[in-house]
Amino acid sequence: MPRIPLLLPLLLATSLTVWSKAPSHQKTPGAIDLKIGDASVELSAATPTAFRLSVSYDGKAAALPTCFLAGPAGTATAHWKTVTQGKSVGVATSAGELLIDRATGQWTLLDPKGATLIPLSSLPTLSASSTLNAPIAWTPSTPIQFYGCGNGVASLQQSSIPSHVANGVAVIPRYWSTAGYSVLAVGTDDNKPATANASSDHSSLVWHFDGKKGDLYLMPAASLAAASEAYDQLTGRPPVPPRWAFGYMQSRWGWKDRAYIEDTLHQFLDRKLPVDAFIFDFEWYTPEPDYHVPPEGFKNFPDFRWNPLLFPDPAAQLPDYLAQGVHFVGIRKPRLGDTDSLNMMHDKGWVLRGVSADDHAKFHARDMAFLNSDFRNWYADQSQPLLKNDIYGWWNDEGEGSFTTYYYWNLAELNAYATAKPGERLWTLNRAFSPGMQREGAACWTGDIQADWQTFANNPPGLLNWSIAGMTYAACDIGGFKGETNAELLTRWMEAGVFYPVFRTHSPIKSTPHFPWLFGSDAENAIRKAIDLRYRLIPYYYSLAHEAYETGVPLMRPLTMQFPDDPKCANISNQWLMGPGLMAAPILEQNSQTRSVYLPGDAWFRFGTATKLDGGQTIDVTAKLDETPVYVRAGTILPLGPVVQNTNLLPGGPLEVDVYPGHDATFALVEDDGETTAYTKGAVRRTTFKWNDNARSLTWNTEGPYKGPHDFHSLKIVVFDPNARTEPTSIPASIDGGGSTVIPAP
DSSP: OOOOOOSSOSEESSOOOOOSSSOOEEEETTEEEEEETTEEEEEEEEETTEEEEEEESSSOOOOOOOSSSSSOTTOOOSOOEEEEETTEEEEEETTEEEEEETTTOOEEEEOTTSOEEEEEEOOOEEOTTSEEEEEEEOOTTSOOOBBOSBOSSSOSSBSOBOOEEETTEEEOSEEEETTTEEEEEEOSOTTSOOEEEEOTTSSEEEEEEEBSEEEEEEEEOSSHHHHHHHHHHHHOOOOOOOGGGGSEEEEESOOOOHHHHHHHHHHHHHTTOOOOEEEEOGGGTOSSOSTTOOTTOBTTOOTTSOOTTTOSOHHHHHHHHHHTTOEEEEEEOSBOOBHHHHHHHHHHTOBOOSOOOOGGGGGGGGBBOTTSHHHHHHHHHHHHHHHTSOEEEEEEOSOTTSTTHHHHHHHHHHHHHHHHSTTBOOEEEESOOOTTGGGGTEEEEOOSOBSSHHHHHHHHHHHHHHHTTTOOSEEOOBTOSBSOOOHHHHHHHHHHHTTSSSEEEOOOTTSOOOOGGGGOHHHHHHHHHHHHHHHHTHHHHHHHHHHHHHHOOOSEEOHHHHOTTOGGGTTOOSSEEETTTEEEOOOOSTTOOEEEEEEOSSEEEETTSOOEEESSEEEEEEOOTTOOOEEEESSEEEEEOOOOSSGGGOSOSOEEEEEEOSSOEEEEEEEOOSSBSGGGGTOOEEEEEEEETTTTEEEEEEEOSOOOTTOOOEEEEEEOOTTOSSOOOEEEEEOTTOEEEEOOOO
């Protein structure tokens, strides 16, 4: 809708007078209400960056209750103003305007300067089958493509939204358009999420809501980064995971007994392979999987007990493993196996309804209804005896019985953990997610994937699609789950995994465990080198996690997030960024030591060297089995820690601050206790490093009340100057109290 100059101010803070003969509207506390034909319409601003357009053909329109949002639906936290333009009325914030024609119901979204983001779009209509259809007009001659609705495809750009969850798949009712806006759709039932597809003439993307009501949350966002910020402001910021969760995690289905666990731990220690967690499958609590348990259950099935074969004395074992750096994470299933518990669930109506119980998945007949708050309280109570031990995380599997099972399951676990371990951070790993789960601190993995090269190559776009869909901490079964891996595949996958938000291998009971020493000395040495690099990057990644908590911008980023004006970056997913300036381009093909790498922007360095490369070009690179192509953008400050056996041993030496010159640069190193939620109340130490490229000076300033045993106190400054004639030398310094240094010109 073009802007029409008006002599009178458009923005009126509390009321307005209508001069036209268009149907009237009513401004109520927090919203503007209209009646357009048979439709009730409500406009509001849910946050400073998110407008709400609600339409109902069954009673008055209002914000629909949902678990997707960070706060109660309909609670407007933003200051907004009423605007009029001709026959249109709308709401305005600093982010833009949402306007609707009071006669026709056509609506449009504008940016703060009045430019059109969404062209005139028709009022949502009700179909004969009582489905609400809401078209969002697309810019003519522009393909219907968008980002950020989830995985399931091998492309960053997508054209439909079949919202659902499955084994390692999460597609959510949300997207970002390069036109400069993002959308989240909310229907009457979170477990029947809205879907979207292009209209037959490709003039619009049409949302389909189950029922006669629907909400569109519309967020002006000029970039993917801005879209991430707006989305997380609406649905919740991702908490910072515990520090150990940034280390290496060894997962396995097939831990045999206590001796097997402890021998594996000693292998990691003796071979100097860093590790921070062992993740246990069924065997930690039951000798046999529950797949063959009948719908009525087995008497005394150990749903909430320890398997004495592995854990005869968990109260002593878990602290002992923790003292050696290994945190316990155990699998959980969304169902029960004990007959008495199942009978009680049926009596109380706590069984999840509408779940398929066919022969392939008959165990789903025992799924629990986590949506029920009474059941969640019961589940939390049953978990208390387990949580008296040193349990640091849960691995939630097979919870795709409903779209929101994982959300409410995590809520139950968080409540239980808060009772047993007040103030401590819980880490969970889940096989799918729904909008808003990131605010629970949940991580997700891509399910039971094949152990083959094609799956490995398809993994980065899946993780990136999740990352820009709001799941900040995405993971996969490194090495693959179905079938046997081999030395080359596992090694290359581990090298790529260094640059995943969560660094975890997993293997099934009948396959060779993905222990590095079982694949030959060359693979073991290459994997050790990769794990060592991961641990060096933890100060950087942990600081990025704080950035994600504060802004919503994820750690793992597609190139197009950082370089939105470069069309070559639009769909690149076989190389990616961690943070703004560290780019990984791992080898993804079998029997290969070469690949091409695109360098966007103006200049890059090979990681750890002064070798500078011009941007805007594609280069061919070679990487031996123990090498990974990694690049650092000119104008980057990269903090690196020492190699330690586990994160409990940090700092373990000085912090190395690498400067890659070419532009001014800033980086904030954030430290906290790594275990509790005290950081949410300001208990952090923030050291801001600034590089002045012209002056060739590095300054740093430390602020914040936190002090702890894992803080860095000494620095080692390294500047990778492409003009220097000698290798870069390190300059020692103290981090405490701030400081500065000038690097002499070569």
